[in-house]
Amino acid sequence: MELDPIDQTLVAALTADARSALKTLAAQCGLSAPSVAERLRRLEERGVVTGYSAVVDPRALGYQLQAIVRIKPLPGRLHEVERALRGIPQFTECDKVTGEDCFIARLLVRSLEQLDQILDSLASLAETHTAIVKTTPIARRLPPLAAG
The missing domain is CATH 3.30.70.920 (Lrp/AsnC effector binding domain/regulation of amino acid metabolism (RAM) domain)
Incomplete structure (x- = not known):
């Protein structure tokens, strides 16, 4: 399953910081916050993004x-x-x-x-x-x- 460049940017941004606000993600992708929310929903439905977690030392x-x-x-x-x-x-x-x-x-x-x-x-x-x-x-x- 290939990701388009915007989805790649979203996944990379979430991997770097899973707590990123939609507004921040939208700025990184050049989209509106509602568009980013919809893309994230589709990534979750497709099983690309399966969860969000904290990194603990x-x-x-x-x-x-x-x-x-x-x-x-x-x-x-x-x-x-x-x-x-x-x-x-x-x-x-x-x-x-x-x-x-x-x-x-x-x-x-x-x-x-x-x-x-x-x-x-x-x-x-x-x-x-x-x-x-x-x-x-x-x-x-x-x-x-x-x-x-």
Whole structure:
């Protein structure tokens, strides 16, 4: 589904600041506020814009460590592992992937002890390989909005 240049501008502006006022968005797009509201409504209906959210720094909530965990369920334990991961709120993202590991997950913890406790809780279900995140040179972002 391709976006026209105005929709691309709207999506980019909302990605930069989801709290942008319609008046501000209208000025960026060269449209009236009602026209922008209608375009946003259509983007939502088409499933391009699926929600609006706040960006929260996990460190401000006491989560000092972030880890990427590769998870390989033991034979016959795939669905159990998936249920277990869903039940551990410190796992903030998880992808089911191809290859040797079945899951790659992002985990936020307050300490190394908490990391050990969470990984220990999975030990009877899966093998895990963990990397501590030092920095995030590229945070989650959209791919290019224009074709090409």
